[in-house]
Structures are given as structure tokens and as C-alpha cells.
Amino acid sequence: MDGIIGEIEALKVVPVVAIENPDDANRLADALLEGGIPCAEITLRTAGGLKAIEALSKRPEFLVGAGTVHSDQQAAAVADAGARFVVSPGFNPKTVAWCKDHDLPVFPGISSPTDLEMALEFELEVVKFFPAEAMGGIKTLKAFHGPYQSIRFMPTGGISMSNLADYLSLPWVVACGGSWLAKSNLIAEGRFDEIVRLTAETTSLLKEISA
Numbered sequence: 128m129d130g131i132i133g134e135i136e137a138l139k140v141v142p143v144v145a146i147e148n149p150d151d152a153n154r155l156a157d158a159l160l161e162g163g164i165p166c167a168e169i170t171l172r173t174a175g176g177l178k179a180i181e182a183l184s185k186r187p188e189f190l191v192g193a194g195t196v197h198s199d200q201q202a203a204a205v206a207d208a209g210a211r212f213v214v215s216p217g218f219n220p221k222t223v224a225w226c227k228d229h230d231l232p233v234f235p236g237i238s239s240p241t242d243l244e245m246a247l248e249f250e251l252e253v254v255k256f257f258p259a260e261a262m263g264g265i266k267t268l269k270a271f272h273g274p275y276q277s278i279r280f281m282p283t284g285g286i287s288m289s290n291l292a293d294y295l296s297l298p299w300v301v302a303c304g305g306s307w308l309a310k311s312n313l314i315a316e317g318r319f320d321e322i323v324r325l326t327a328e329t330t331s332l333l334k335e336i337s338a
């Protein structure tokens with residue numbers, strides 16, 4: 128578990144991707160690698176998601192996780208496909224229990240103190256804060272940190288290059304997730320050069336932030 132959290136923490140950004148055609152998965156990974164972020168959370172929002180995870184799990188230089196995992200059955204399916212971590216928009220105790228039982232790092236979505244109580248119950252170290260901007264953004268994250276100091280967050284939802292630095296300035300933010308690097312339309316239209324450009328721009332910003 129620590130291994131994956133450490134890898135995500137070092138990356139600081141987790142690209143969230145909805146990919147229709149699994150044949151595009153390798154070109155997507157090439158673009159993210161070229162831009163400097165060798166990771167993606169491939170969501171199960173599309174029919175091609177599971178196959179894309181399977182393709183990318185064969186690349187040791189690339190960290191592939193699964194997103195939009197809504198059930199323990201889906202967690203089992205993405206584990207079979209080779210996902211190295213699981214993310215969900217909300218907190219499903221069955222999904223979390225399955226992942227914990229199978230030593231698969233899981234980052235369920237939380238958006239309230241009640242959800243955070245469940246995270247404590249499951250002894251989770253890191254949760255997703257979703258939808259971050261719509262739920263009050265930095266202000267809410269600061270309020271959560273008061274009573275839940277042992278928990279760290281991966282804010283996602285409404286994050287872009289314009290507010291990334293603000294989120295990453297909070298020491299209890301591990302990394303931010305977001306779709307701004309590889310929007311579905313860019314993948315579908317084969318505009319991988321644009322994905323390289325957006326990823327490289329994000330990488331430069333991350334360097335500036337940490338300088």
C-alpha cells in the first residue's frame with residue numbers, strides 16, 4: 128500500500144481518463160510518458176475502460192489504476208485486468224473491504240465528515256476528495272483536516288492548472304486527480320500531441336511549485 132501511495136505522492140498529479148477505444152490506450156500512455164506523468168486512472172465510465180487497463184498493466188514503466196469503481200465485483204474485475212490501485216467517486220464499504228482484503232490500494236471518494244468516519248473505520252490513509260471544487264475546495268479541505276489529521280487527500284473534480292498549486296500547498300494533499308491532461312475528445316480525435324503538450328505544461332508547473 129505504502130508503495131503506491133509513495134509513487135502517487137511523487138507524481139503529484141493523477142490523470143483521470145475516460146477512454147472509448149482500448150486500442151488508443153498505448154498511444155495515450157506514450158503521450159503521458161512523453162509529457163512526464165507516467166500514470167493514469169482509467170475510469171470504467173466507458174465500455175473500453177477495462178481493456179485499456181489490461182493493455183496498460185503490461186507496461187512496467189506506467190502506473191495504471193482504475194476509476195469509477197462502483198462495486199466489489201468491479202474491484203475484482205479491475206484487479207484481474209492488472210489495475211494497481213482503485214478509485215471511486217463515493218464510499219462503498221463493500222468495494223473498500225474487497226480491496227483491503229486483497230491488498231489492493233483503494234482511494235474511495237469522500238465529501239463529508241460522515242464519510243471520513245468510515246475512512247477511519249477502515250483505517251484508510253488516503254481518500255479521494257470528490258467533487259473537490261463543487262464541495263467547497265480548499266476551504267472544505269482545511270476544515271476536514273482539523274478533526275481528521277491522520278487522513279490525507281487526493282482532491283479531484285474541477286482541478287486544473289489554475290488551482291493545482293493551491294491544493295498541493297496543503298501538506299495533507301498527496302496528489303490531485305483530474306481530466307485536464309487527457310480529455311476524452313482529444314483521445315477520440317487522436318490529438319495525442321495536445322495531450323503531450325498539456326502534460327508537459329503540467330510537469331513544468333509541478334517543477335515550479337516544488338522549486
Ligand SMILES: O=C(O)C(=O)C[C@H](O)[C@H](O)COP(=O)(O)O
Pocket residue numbers: 143170172194195196214215216217236257283284285286304305306307
Ligand atoms: O469517474 C470517476 O471515478 C470520478 O470520480 C470522477 C472523475 O474523477 C472526475 O470527473 C474528474 O473530474 P474533472 O477533472 O473535473 O473532470
